[in-house]
Amino acid sequence: MNPDPGLPVDDVLVAALWKQMYTLRNVGFACIDEALCIRLAGPGLEAFIEGEPGQLVGRHLADVFVELFGAEQAMLAVLQGQEPEFCLSPIAREAADGSVRYLSISVRRLDDVGCGTGLLVVEDITRTSVLEQHLIQDRNEMRLMRIALDRANAELQRLTRFKSTMLTIAAHDLRSPLATMQNSLEILLEHAAAEQLVPLWPKLLRSMLASVKHLLLLAAGLLDQEQAEQGQLALHPEPCDMVALTLQVIGMMRQELARRIDLDAPSDGLALVADPARLQQILYNLMDNAIKYTPFDLPIKVTISTEESWAVVRVRDQGRGMTPGQIAQLFQMYYRTEEARQGMVSGTGLGLFIVKALVEAHGGHVKVDSGVGLGTTVSIHLPRRQDMDRQEASS
Amino acid sequence: MLDKLVIQKKICMLGPFAVGKTSLVRRFTEGRFDDKYLSTIGVKISRKPVSTESGTVNLILWDLAGSEEYNGLQANYLQGAAGGIVVCDLTRPETLKGWEYYTRRLRQINPAARLVLVANKADLVEARALSEDDLRRAAAALSDGTADAPSYLLTSAKNGENIQDVFHLLAERLL
Secondary structure, X not given: OOOOOOOOHHHHHHHHHHHHHHHHHOEEEEEEOOOOEEEEEXXXXXXXXXXXXXXXXXXXXXXHOHHXXXXXXXXXXXXXXXXXXXXXXXXXXXXXXXXXXXXEXXXXXXXXXXXXXXXXEXXXXXXXXHHHHHHHHHHHHHHHHHHHHHHHHHHHHHHHXXXXXXXXXXXXXXXXXXXXXXXXXXXXXXXXXXXXXOOOHHHHHHHXXXXXXXXXXXXXXXXXXHHHHXXXXXXXXXXXXXXXXXXXXXXXXXXXXOOOEEEEOOOOXXXXXXXXXXXXXXXXXXXXXXXXXXXXXXXXEEEEEEEOOEEEEEEEOOOOOOOHHHXXXXXXXXXXXXXXXXXXXXXXXXXXXXXXXXXXXXXXXXXXEEEOOOEEEEEEXXXXXXXXXXXXXXX | OOOOEEXXXXXXXXXXXXXXXXXXXXXHHHOOOOOOOOOOOOEEEEEEEEEOOOEEEEEEEEEEOOOHHHOOOHHHHHOOOOEEEEEEEOOXXXXXXXXHXXXXXXXXXXXXXXXXXXXXXXXXXXXXXXXXXXXXXXXXXXXXXOOOOOEEEEOOOOOOOOHHHHHHHHXXXXX
């Protein structure tokens, strides 16, 4: 049956064949004029129109295909023969169900028809574009994986270096107290073999005990440093008195090191909620550090006070002081000053790193005031009791 | 009373692959986020109006592929763009070079194009590899004295941080 009685049968057949062919090939076309309006819509074009196609002839291209909005100058340049073609490919159109259709839209000049007349071709290129998308997707995912792998490698290398450094330091620091203990034991064994009276024994045993304590401290420091690196420093807060804890540490250090430590603290104590063992560790590290850098005949000074919501402990040495560059590196793991590295001052370079980690784990912070020739004061600021109560309540 | 101005503008989303251009557009136009990475090929176009005090801008957003295969084709895609949003990924320092590269590409074709620079994935705090200084320096380097100095914003398509602000800022610059 002839659907259009106005057309001869052959023309109807040809039109149907053309439409079928364009549909099968997923291609549509239109003839456009110098004003970029559609003069003739070819079969298959409607399949590429978003929404209701309506009347296409006479409409501006950018109204029919939003993809062509903004490209008017480029398309006119083609129609005027200044450019051979204008093409956008691929263009992804996402349907409501999430499926994606890829199109290619191009404009060419129709030289045989007359100046300013052009051919718009719209083609469905979903099949090839999906393959292309998969290839690019795979390639990009591999690139992202490589970036992640590079980062993981860098972190692994850093950790390896860190472990290696830690082992070197541990080996170095273990050697000295172990050598002391070995010497003492050898003397003790000689005495025992000779069944000699041993007035020297208490001194040797004290020396060995000091070496064992040193080893224990070193082991604890290495463990703390590992935990601090992993962000896993464990705290057991409870009500305690900062002044009493400080006095205990000072007593211990006076006995061990026979050094003068001056304390200026509130007579009625300073209450706060903190981990008392960790506070003693902080204080021990700070005082030990200050003693190392202070000439033997000079005291170090410890001051305890409150400032607004903070409990503040200041430990001041009378050493050479530091440059701003040295201060900037002071809390880095394994950082030691030139003086310390040259063997004039013993240490692992972990003490202040651990102090900072412990103070921050308590919600506090550390400050350093120093200048060359002026000595160094390290201050720790810890939240006072009420703040800790609030933290505990919120946690 | 005067009617408010309503205009339509083409905006290009630009930047290296996987910086989150498609996610920014999806968050802005559909209010949703998908964690899965799906690389864009060619271009995908979305539309959304933005109202400002001066009027309304119907933004036609061209989400362009970031993969280098399409760099050569971008001239046609960039035709007629009134503005651009150039995106980098805060967790991938190498993507910051994209601010300069894509800004230059856009300005070659549209010297008057308005720009907003975006540093995306601000929610990935632990993985962040670009500092404020890095961003400030890179943005300042794009001010050539003739074109407008582009502003930059830190965004997260995942949690929506600053997404509306980016498009609103650009719309205001277009009016």
